[in-house]
Amino acid sequence: MPHYDLVIVGTGSGNSILDPRFADWKTAIVEKGVFGGTCLNVGCIPTKMFVHTADLAATPSAASRFGVDEELTGVRWRDVRDRIFGRIDPIAAGGREYRTGHQDNANVTVYEGEGRFTGHKELTVALPGDSETITADRFVLAAGGRPIIPDIAGLDEVGYHTSDTIMRLDRLPRRLVIIGSGFVAAEFAHVFASFGVEVTLVARSGALLRHEDGDISTRFTELARQRFDVRLNRHTVRAHRGETGVVLAFEEGETVEADDVLIATGRRPNSDLLDVAATGISTMDTGHVVVDDYQETSVPGIYALGDLSSRHELKHVANHEARVVQHNLLHPAERIRADHRFVPHAVFSSPQIASVGLTEEAARERGVAYVTSKQDYAGIAYGWAMEDTSGFAKLLADPATGQLLGAHIIGPQAPTVIQPLIQAMSFGLDAHSMARGQYWIHPAMPELVENALLNLPLEPNQ
Numbered sequence: 001m002p003h004y005d006l007v008i009v010g011t012g013s014g015n016s017i018l019d020p021r022f023a024d025w026k027t028a029i030v031e032k033g034v035f036g037g038t039c040l041n042v043g044c045i046p047t048k049m050f051v052h053t054a055d056l057a058a059t060p061s062a063a064s065r066f067g068v069d070e071e072l073t074g075v076r077w078r079d080v081r082d083r084i085f086g087r088i089d090p091i092a093a094g095g096r097e098y099r100t101g102h103q104d105n106a107n108v109t110v111y112e113g114e115g116r117f118t119g120h121k122e123l124t125v126a127l128p129g130d131s132e133t134i135t136a137d138r139f140v141l142a143a144g145g146r147p148i149i150p151d152i153a154g155l156d157e158v159g160y161h162t163s164d165t166i167m168r169l170d171r172l173p174r175r176l177v178i179i180g181s182g183f184v185a186a187e188f189a190h191v192f193a194s195f196g197v198e199v200t201l202v203a204r205s206g207a208l209l210r211h212e213d214g215d216i217s218t219r220f221t222e223l224a225r226q227r228f229d230v231r232l233n234r235h236t237v238r239a240h241r242g243e244t245g246v247v248l249a250f251e252e253g254e255t256v257e258a259d260d261v262l263i264a265t266g267r268r269p270n271s272d273l274l275d276v277a278a279t280g281i282s283t284m285d286t287g288h289v290v291v292d293d294y295q296e297t298s299v300p301g302i303y304a305l306g307d308l309s310s311r312h313e314l315k316h317v318a319n320h321e322a323r324v325v326q327h328n329l330l331h332p333a334e335r336i337r338a339d340h341r342f343v344p345h346a347v348f349s350s351p352q353i354a355s356v357g358l359t360e361e362a363a364r365e366r367g368v369a370y371v372t373s374k375q376d377y378a379g380i381a382y383g384w385a386m387e388d389t390s391g392f393a394k395l396l397a398d399p400a401t402g403q404l405l406g407a408h409i410i411g412p413q414a415p416t417v418i419q420p421l422i423q424a425m426s427f428g429l430d431a432h433s434m435a436r437g438q439y440w441i442h443p444a445m446p447e448l449v450e451n452a453l454l455n456l457p458l459e460p461n462q
């Protein structure tokens, strides 16, 4: 039975751990799918390439109120798809090639199959027509997650897509129904609607993106209703194939029909398929592997990172944790802690959304002292240029110290505009020093942030 110094399961962020400093470690990487994991192959990167293309396709519909008449004469879906995956697929193949064939990786054995724990620090990998059991002193578990498929009678028979498959369609559907109301639903609704598809969004709750700050979620839902057929408070219970498409029936009585169905109801970690319990690792109710501040699991020497163990399920978090694990493997006597204090996220829909820190609802629930401010894009010069009427920034701060507690932006370039606020929170810069201790380029979009900071009703000495 081969024994290793280190075995890594998963080639998403897990693949970034091995570098020349591990050259004299006997290591193995186990991957059951495509090299590069979710973000590269079916997540962040292709979706944002589609989103940018969708933004271009949506431009003519917004241009006429500027006095510019443009017309969208077509979206060559297959060309769009093939351009995007024509860039991505070779990168994934190159990553595999590097690990399996390059002399830098002479100390690395790649197992291309599904790993499953079969004992303490013992992993059995299913290989084509065979299996191999390996052991190691240390493991890094970076096995990610997979889409959750809700229990809807008939769904398997009618067929459905998830984010894993929808981007590889052969043709654009005329009508798409999306079940779910989170990140994936919001981003794909924008993509497909911009390409001319009739989109229906089905949400169980009373608002879209309900984990965002309430004001953001409310504004996004209002705007989404102008673009998509949004069905709130609907529980999908049955699916069947009708004469002209798939018919979904809601508990509330009505039905909706479409050519394709996209399931976007969240993801769950792959800890069950990896059978982490067989090596003694604890998991949470959600299936996430329990880790401590050093990213170590309940079994000494076994680390976990990314979607397998993090409730954030974001690539920048997985990458940060991979850097922490890498350090802790190389320097066991000087381990470092992961920093999850101010984890930002963004939704690349239309409008875009970005957020960091506490929502107003969370601040209220925690009994934290806070004040808020808002600044509309419409009230800053660049917002006039863009004729924006719906975007805003909302800040929460400690009234006594001026320390920022949360920042939420909905509107053009929100994921870029929010970055100085993430920086301020991470380095403890108070709102007044931030607003008045530097120049803000006029008339650029960050003036939104400057004004939101100045609008905060802080105590007089702040």
Ligand SMILES: Cc1cc2nc3c(=O)[nH]c(=O)nc-3n(C[C@H](O)[C@H](O)[C@H](O)COP(=O)(O)OP(=O)(O)OC[C@H]3O[C@@H](n4cnc5c(N)ncnc54)[C@H](O)[C@@H]3O)c2cc1C
Pocket (backbone or CB within 6 Å): 009, 010, 011, 012, 013, 014, 030, 031, 032, 033, 034, 035, 036, 037, 038, 039, 040, 042, 043, 044, 045, 047, 048, 113, 114, 115, 116, 142, 143, 144, 145, 163, 184, 270, 273, 274, 305, 306, 307, 308, 313, 314, 315, 316, 317, 318, 348
């Ligand atoms: C549609 C979509 C869009 C997204 N967009 C963004 C975004 O814009 N920004 C952002 O920050 N995040 C985004 N995310 C989230 C981001 O993709 C993930 O947080 C990130 O990829 C997680 O990385 P990871 O290394 O933990 O897992 P993964 O990248 O999922 O890697 C896990 C790897 O482990 C392999 N594996 C699993 N089980 C086993 C096993 N038993 N044996 C062997 N191999 C195994 C899998 O095949 C996979 O390659 C998006 C996700 C989706 C689905």
Ligand SMILES: NC(=O)c1ccc[n+]([C@@H]2O[C@H](COP(=O)([O-])OP(=O)(O)OC[C@H]3O[C@@H](n4cnc5c(N)ncnc54)[C@H](O)[C@@H]3O)[C@@H](O)[C@H]2O)c1
Pocket (backbone or CB within 6 Å): 150, 179, 180, 181, 182, 183, 184, 185, 187, 202, 203, 204, 205, 209, 210, 235, 236, 264, 265, 266, 267, 312, 313, 314, 345, 346, 347, 348
């Ligand atoms: N821009 C980004 O960073 C980005 C983009 C896409 C995905 N992601 C990551 O991928 C993960 C998965 O995204 P997601 O959108 O699938 O999950 P999500 O958790 O964001 O949203 C899922 C939504 O579906 C709803 N839902 C659950 N079951 C339902 C049902 N039966 N019917 C109707 N609605 C139902 C939930 O209430 C929830 O609001 C996210 O956690 C996110 O971190 C990130």
